[in-house]
Amino acid sequence: MRGERRLFSDVNVKVEPGTLLAVVGENGSGKTSFLRILTSLLPPEEGAVLWQGQDIRQLKEQYYAQLTYIGHLNGVKDDLTPIENLMASAGLTGDQHSSPLVQEALESVGLKRTVHRLPTKVLSQGQRRRVALARLWLSTHPVWLLDEPFTSLDTASTALVTERVQSHLRGGGLAVVVTHQEVALPSDVIQRLRLNG
Amino acid sequence: MTRPGMWDALCGVVRRDLLLAMRRRSDAAMPVFFLVIVASLFPLGVGPEPAVLRTIGPGVLWVAALLACLLSLGRVFTADYLDGVLEQMVLIAQPLPVLVVGKVFAHWVIAGVPVVLLSPLLGLQFGLDGEAVAVLALSLLLGTPTLSMIGAIGAALVLGVRGSGLLVALLVLPLYVPVLIFGAGAVASSLAGVGAEANLSLLGACLVLSLFFAPWATAAALRIALE
Numbered sequence: 372m373r374g375e376r377r378l379f380s381d382v383n384v385k386v387e388p389g390t391l392l393a394v395v396g397e398n399g400s401g402k403t404s405f406l407r408i409l410t411s412l413l414p415p416e417e418g419a420v421l422w423q424g425q426d427i428r429q430l431k432e433q434y435y436a437q438l439t440y441i442g443h444l445n446g447v448k449d450d451l452t453p454i455e456n457l458m459a460s461a462g463l464t465g466d467q468h469s470s471p472l473v474q475e476a477l478e479s480v481g482l483k484r485t486v487h488r489l490p491t492k493v494l495s496q497g498q499r500r501r502v503a504l505a506r507l508w509l510s511t512h513p514v515w516l517l518d519e520p521f522t523s524l525d526t527a528s529t530a531l532v533t534e535r536v537q538s539h540l541r542g543g544g545l546a547v548v549v550t551h552q553e554v555a556l557p558s559d560v561i562q563r564l565r566l567n568g
Numbered sequence: 569m570t571r572p573g574m575w576d577a578l579c580g581v582v583r584r585d586l587l588l589a590m591r592r593r594s595d596a597a598m599p600v601f602f603l604v605i606v607a608s609l610f611p612l613g614v615g616p617e618p619a620v621l622r623t624i625g626p627g628v629l630w631v632a633a634l635l636a637c638l639l640s641l642g643r644v645f646t647a648d649y650l651d652g653v654l655e656q657m658v659l660i661a662q663p664l665p666v667l668v669v670g671k672v673f674a675h676w677v678i679a680g681v682p683v684v685l686l687s688p689l690l691g692l693q694f695g696l697d698g699e700a701v702a703v704l705a706l707s708l709l710l711g712t713p714t715l716s717m718i719g720a721i722g723a724a725l726v727l728g729v730r731g732s733g734l735l736v737a738l739l740v741l742p743l744y745v746p747v748l749i750f751g752a753g754a755v756a757s758s759l760a761g762v763g764a765e766a767n768l769s770l771l772g773a774c775l776v777l778s779l780f781f782a783p784w785a786t787a788a789a790l791r792i793a794l795e
Binding site for chain 2: 410411412413414432433435436438440442443444445446447449450451455459460462463464465490
């Protein structure tokens with residue numbers, strides 16, 4: 372619900388390991404709300420989200436330990452460098468965060484070493500988004516929830532992120548991606564959920 | 569995957585907030601400047617009469633410390649809320665109250681510790697004697713973490729609300745009253761030769777209570793703010 376308006380109802384979807392659920396729909400159709408419900412940040416009006424048969428609101432930290440969430444906000448600090456940002460967030464989430472690994476992650480997402488030690492505030496929107504997405508290269512969590520991950524990214528970076536998502540799926544992880552762009556993945560690993568708001 | 573323990577997560581939050589404060593030193597120093605200016609203006613306005621200054625000193629210094637703390641409360645969660653870091657923090661595999669303790673501890677180190685360290689100097693401005701100055705510092709050492717703890721609840725409750733600065737003051741100031749009374753009372757008792765132990769004990773009790781309840785209340789308020 373948003374105010375008095377019901378965004379979506381009767382959504383019943385199961386995401387298997389090794390697959391990706393692409394949530395698509397018009398602006399305001401409730402894609403981000405859907406993803407936030409999957410994180411438990413937003414409680415559903417009715418129904419439940421189950422992880423391995425258990426309600427995520429009961430599991431709480433046990434579920435969060437499985438989760439990598441990148442929202443539409445980047446979750447990076449402007450006054451810290453990309454390296455400091457990644458080390459701080461990976462340190463909290465339990466992802467790998469040694470300095471070489473963090474540098475490698477930033478390079479993997481297409482950020483050159485020259486920007487690794489600059490304050491994030493001097494980077495472009497696309498570069499900041501890449502700092503946020505570099506967390507995917509450090510993540511060892513099986514569940515990825517990504518809100519418009521390709522926003523502000525150029526074609527090359529989009530391809531890098533898609534490749535990383537694909538390798539995550541090959542490793543047995545699962546992903547839910549809210550996007551208004553086409554995700555270039557084989558049709559056997561992707562299912563689409565259209566929200567009509 | 570190496571899951572960090574609670575202690576690692578708490579230290580991680582503290583480290584990040586202190587690093588951010590180092591990067592924005594002027595923001596961090598503002599409450600301290602405020603305290604010094606307010607505490608210095610009173611003797612100028614009231615006059616140099618030592619007896620008057622000694623009488624009003626404990627109350628003035630405590631009110632100034634309280635307002636300095638209030639001034640810095642906006643920093644505790646607002647930036648994290650706006651840049652999405654708070655969402656990330658809520659979704660990690662550690663209890664949110666533990667991370668709240670980290671945030672509040674960092675706030676106290678930035679805004680409270682300088683107040684405690686400066687208090688002897690400011691106390692001398694009001695003609696407090698050595699013992700009263702020591703009691704003032706001790707009362708602030710016990711009281712300022714309580715102010716940070718209580719303030720964090722207010723700061724979390726008003727997250728995302730327009731005009732939150734004024735609202736947080738309205739919410740938090742009534743809750744600060746006992747701390748103010750016991751803190752100023754401790755110094756006044758010392759000056760009167762009665763002994764400050766009772767007031768200091770009550771300040772300690774307030775600290776323990778706030779340490780116990782405030783992180784849970786703040787965490788609940790943060791979750792509501794993020795819905």
